[in-house]
Amino acid sequence: MEFSTKDLMKKIEFNRRNFIKLMVGGAMGTTLTPLPWKLTDDIAIFTQTLPWLPVPPVGEFSHANTVCQLCPGGCGIEVRKVDDRAVKIEGRADYPVNPGGICPLGAGGLQLLYNENVRFIGPMKRIGPRGSGQFKNISWDEALQDLSDRIKGLRQQGKPEALVAVDGHPVRSSASLLIRRLLEAIGSPNYVGMPTAEDTYAMVNKLMMGSEGPMAYDLENADFILSFGAGLIEGWGSPGRMINAWGIWREDPFKGKTKIAQIESRASNTASKADQWVAPLPGTEAALALGIAHVMVKEGLYDTHFVKNHAFGFENWTAANGKDHMGFKDLVLQKYSPVDVAKITGVAYEEIASLARAFAKAKSPIALCGKGKGDLNGSLFEFMAVQGLNALVGNINKPGGVLFHNPLPLHPWPDVKPDAMARKGLEKDRLDQAGSMNYPFSHSLINNLTQTMLEGGKSPVDTLLVFSANPAYALPDGGRFQHALKNVPYIVSFSPYKDETSFMADLVLPDHTYLEKTDDIVWPTGLQYPFYALSQPVVEPLYDTKQSGDLIIQLAKKLGGTVGSAFPWKNYEESLKARAEGLFEAGAGLTSWEDAPPVWKGYASRRPVKSDYKSFDEMWKKIKSSGFWYRPNHSFGNWETLFETPTGKFEFFSTNLELAVNDLAQKKSPEPGLRKLGITAKGDEAFMPHYEAAPSDVDKEKYPLRMVPYGLINLSSDWLPNPPYLKKTLFDHQLMKNESFAEINPKTAAEHKLQQGDRVVIQSPKGEVKVRVNLFHGAMPGVVYLPMGLGHTAYDDYQRGQGVNPNEIMDGGKDPLSGQTVWWDTHVRIVKA
CATH class of the missing domain: 2.40.40.20 (Barwin-like endoglucanases)
Incomplete structure (x- = not known):
């Protein structure tokens, strides 16, 4: 089936003059339609029916700065206040990530603060049937005692591993590390994160670049963006940043217009506003990327210097044992011609070829992926294929390219010293099988945890802790998870909100909302420079809630012994400060915004950075005031030391994957090992980017x-x-x-x-x-x-x-x-x- 979109998209020259024409004409035309009057009427009726609608009294105006945490983007926000009441949220103009930009969800955050109908107002215990939402108020002392007694009971029974945590915090955040630390000290290996595109990026980086450092894109300096489904103006990355970046791409006086090609099956807002929309069949994006690679390789449109000197597995090669191996070059030439790929994807082969040429001939092209908002995992081999395109153009660790960083230099906390009971529990297999021989590169697999909770009779999960997550709603096939919760004897929710998962809880220990607490944001997804943010409360807590970080520390001290000693801090903020010491020790950084030139332009020009602080205490004070620390420069190039793979190069052929398969095969044929990993490709193809059709045993005639x-x-x-x-x-x-x-x-x-x-x-x-x-x-x-x-x-x-x-x-x-x-x-x- 062919579905070409080139005739559906009409390019528009969108300069200042046309913009003024559009705005003036739009304003005049809108007044002549019923739209504004209907919308005004709807809003009037709608707002009159909100019983909690805030009506701020007359008072003194002030502003407070903090960081939005409604997604992992870490945008800076300014909260306008009347006396002590917050009345408006805007994007911060003096913030490096999103200068002035803000998305609709971020602007609406006050309704999540003041709407008591969606919030828990204090600790609660279930009194009705599970899922009924019937709770009674209890004190924090009683709540903490109940939970500590439960955990002590598991350890006394010799089952610390029956404690499981499901966590929705960003993986690099201190909140996430604190939860993992709690489980380690107690003796459970079963920390499970919610799925995100970050999981897939980490695996791809490990397989092709050797480590799991954060993925970064110098998007503002790119001149061609090949987006495989990333919703660039629909919430991907840091929404405020992307809104600003779109304006830079459309018409920047310094570098001209950036071309954007959007690859996804649906005409999303991003696709509709892109220069080119290419619509492949869902799930075939990896094949399309490899078809693009075919054209680039066949026509010699790739960076031969980078590929020859800093990549492994492009050409056919011979291993130390004398075995000959196919390289990526022969793979794409033999199996992914535009004609063959057109049959898989439905994209016309002429469109594949023209797209490949345009991408390859750009000065600073970037290929990126992460479907939609990037808040769910992606296809691993698709991500590998897209990263392969970046390697072919040699735009890795270059201005306007894909940047590979070491993790942010935060100071590590002291190692946990688990006692004998905890060590015994930590030796047990993870319930989700992540990191096992069957899933060697995965850190968390909540879908496997769900299956484990459903299997057999008694669930191996005795006590489930849920932090900043609503898996009963947000997971693919979340209904299975909600059903599995019925098998869990004791569920504790730390959510501030009355969500689907919290309604299944036995105990609710509500966190503050993001506008009421201190927390850190560690390197938002895709940001090109090292960045650390610290949110600050802009209002006093409205209800009897507690910061989850403080509560974990209190819980650990109540458990006592080696668990308590693993948390040497008085409160959560003290633990944040301890990590931040590493920023000072790492060298130069800034805690203030430089208005001109824009940070992204300075980043590409490699300007030196001189710290605006002289001591750690001064730096921490400034971070608390400004809300951020960042280092807007980068050591470009350095390919000789950049990659941490076994070969020391970017790997088209993943030797780490080959080692994992050989371990599974136990020195026999690799085919059984590949099947255990779910890989249908055979031979050398299995270790390189390739197309794998989504596995399915569904009757396609019944479900067409x-x-x-x-x-x-x-x-x-x-x-x-x-x-x-x-x-x-x-x-x-x-x-x-x-x-x-x-x-x-x-x-x-x-x-x-x-x-x-x-x-x-x-x-x-x-x-x-x-x-x-x-x-x-x-x-x-x-x-x-x-x-x-x-x-x-x-x-x-x-x-x-x-x-x-x-x-x-x-x-x-x-x-x-x-x-x-x-x-x-x-x-x-x-x-x-």
Whole structure:
């Protein structure tokens, strides 16, 4: 099936004159339509029905700075206050990540602070049936005693490993490290993180570059961006940064316009505003990347110096044992011609070739991936194929390219010294099998944990701690997790919000919201320079809540012994300060914003950095005041020391993967080892970027269509509730009253005899959802698209029962090698309601 989009996209010269024409014409035209008057009427009615609507009194105005934590982006925000009440959130103009930029969700954060209908107002204990949401208020002393007694009981029974934590904090944050430290001191290996694109990036970096350092893109200095599904203006990375970057790309007087090619099956906002939209079949992006590589290699459009001197496995090669191996060059030339790739992806072979030439001939091209907002895992071999394109153009560790860093130089905390009971528990296998021989490069596999909780009779999980996560809603096939919770004897939620997972809890120990606490943000995803941020409370806590970091330290001290001694700090902020000492010890850095030139331009010019502090105490004081530390320069090049692979080079052929497979094969044929890892490719191809079709045993005649979820920048699809005002930013073809709409191509609708607004049931092997039809030419034929962030069964009346959650019907199987859930491709069918 071919679905070319080149005739659907019309390029527009968007200069200052045209912008003024558009704004003036738009303003005049809008006043002549009923739109503003209807929207005003809707807002008036909507706001009159909010019982908690804040009406600030007359008082003294002030401003307080902090960091948004509604996503991992780490954007700086300025909160306007009237006396002690926060009344408005704006992007900080003096902040390196997002100078002035802010997304709709970030701007609506006050509604998550003041809406008591979605918040727990203190510690609570369940008194009704599990999932009923019936709790009673208890004191913090009683809550802490209950939890410590539970954990002491597990250790006394010799089962510390039956304590499991599910964590949604960013993986590099101190909050995440503190939770892992607690489990280590108690004796449980079962810390499980929520899935994110960071997991996939880490595995790719390990396989191709040798270590798991943070992925960074010098996007502002690139002149060609080849985006494999990344929602650049829909929440990917740091949303405020990307909003600003889009303006730089569109028309920068210094370097000219940056070309953006968006690769995804649906005409998202990013695709619609890009210079080129290429629509492959869902899940075939790796094949498309390799087809692009084929053209570059065949026509000699690659960086021969980088590939020859700093890459391994490009040419055919002979191992030390005399065995001959195929290289990446022969692989793409033999198996991924544009004609062959066109059959897999549905993209015309001429379009593949022209895209490859444009990318290869750019001065500073970047290929990047991470579907949608990047808040869910990706396909490992797709990420490898995309990274292979960056290596082919040699744009690694260069201005306007992909940058590879060591982790931020934060000071390590003292090693935990577990006692005999803890050591015994830590020797047990992880319940999610991450890091085992079957999943050697994965750190967390919550889908496997879910299966373990469901299997057999008694669950091996006795006590489950849940931090900043709502897996019962946010996980692909989250309904399975919610069902699995019924098998867990004791569940503790640390969420400040009345979410689906918290409603299943036996004990709720609510955290502060991000506007009420101190926390750190360690290197937001994709940011090109080392960055550390420190959020500060802008208001006093409204309710009887506690910072989870403080609570963990209090819990550890109550448990006593080696657990208590593993937490030598008085409070959480003291632990943050201890880590930050490493920033001072590492050398130069800045704690203030330099307005001119822009930080991204200075970064590309390699300007030296002179610290604006002389002692650690001065640095920490300034970080607490400004909210950040960063180092806006980079040592470009250095390829001889950059890569930490066994060969010391960028590896097209992953020797780390080969070693893992050989361990599984136990010196026999590698094929059984590859099958255990879920890899269907054979021979040398298995160790290089290649295309693996998503594994599925679904009857495709019974379920002939595909369902792909898509994120919205104005809705949270993760663990947070949505600010009620943002509901009014949704179009009627996304949500009308309490009904979600599925985007369907008119051709597909005609085949099913459907019209605009028809009510249908979308069924998968895992379940069904009822929606209405929105005919959309930007939808690929044969694919159904559902918006994420709706369909809650918890929170308040403004979210409960509003639309459907596509996670409920996801059934994509496991991604090869990584073991993560395939959430981007589920086979479905449509039945008219």
